[in-house]
Amino acid sequence: MAEEEATTTDQQLRLFIERVERMEEEKKGISDDIRDIYSEAKSQGYDVKIMRQIVRLRKLKPEERKEMEMLIETYKAALGIG
Amino acid sequence: MAEEEATTTDQQLRLFIERVERMEEEKKGISDDIRDIYSEAKSQGYDVKIMRQIVRLRKLKPEERKEMEMLIETYKAALGIG
Numbered sequence: 001m002a003e004e005e006a007t008t009t010d011q012q013l014r015l016f017i018e019r020v021e022r023m024e025e026e027k028k029g030i031s032d033d034i035r036d037i038y039s040e041a042k043s044q045g046y047d048v049k050i051m052r053q054i055v056r057l058r059k060l061k062p063e064e065r066k067e068m069e070m071l072i073e074t075y076k077a078a079l080g081i082g
Numbered sequence: 083m084a085e086e087e088a089t090t091t092d093q094q095l096r097l098f099i100e101r102v103e104r105m106e107e108e109k110k111g112i113s114d115d116i117r118d119i120y121s122e123a124k125s126q127g128y129d130v131k132i133m134r135q136i137v138r139l140r141k142l143k144p145e146e147r148k149e150m151e152m153l154i155e156t157y158k159a160a161l162g163i164g
Contacts, residue, residue, distance in 0.1 A: 013133075016123040020116055020137055027112045034105045041098040051095075055102055 038048045057065055120130045139147055 012126065013128060016119060016128065017133065017136060017140070019119050021140070023112050023116045023119065024137070027109055030105050030109045030112065034102055037098060037101050037105065044094065046095060046098065051099065051102070054099060055106070058099070058103070
């Protein structure tokens with residue numbers, strides 16, 4: 001009986017791990033799709049590095065973006081970056 | 083005419099960016115699902131940190147896993163970790 005219980009628990013753990021693994025697979029698939037979109041954009045002449053920065057910028061609220069840009073200017077000045 | 087071309091290009095860039103953003107949203111959704119699975123496992127008494135290590139280990143081939151374990155032992159010995 002104790003053995004049967006252990007088996008049920010092992011089975012439950014296996015199911016959790018397998019659910020995570022399926023989700024990780026899906027996530028990987030989406031990451032691949034994102035890479036493909038960037039490749040396609042690149043083949044159309046767009047700069048992927050800049051596009052990634054734009055995607056990051058668009059996640060911010062306007063005031064967050066302004067604050068970030070101001071801080072970058074401050075840090076650049078502090079380090080003597082033209 | 084030049085203006086129209088610029089508009090088409092701007093529109094194309096916008097479409098690329100929006101496709102990436104939709105995919106990033108989906109990815110975020112899946113990450114949330116993974117977090118939920120771990121929460122559920124935790125509420126069943128499983129240790130999430132160990133589960134994450136197991137997921138990582140299961141990605142490796144047996145020989146890769148053995149090599150990693152050997153290296154960990156070597157590094158532990160080098161650093162005097164019991």
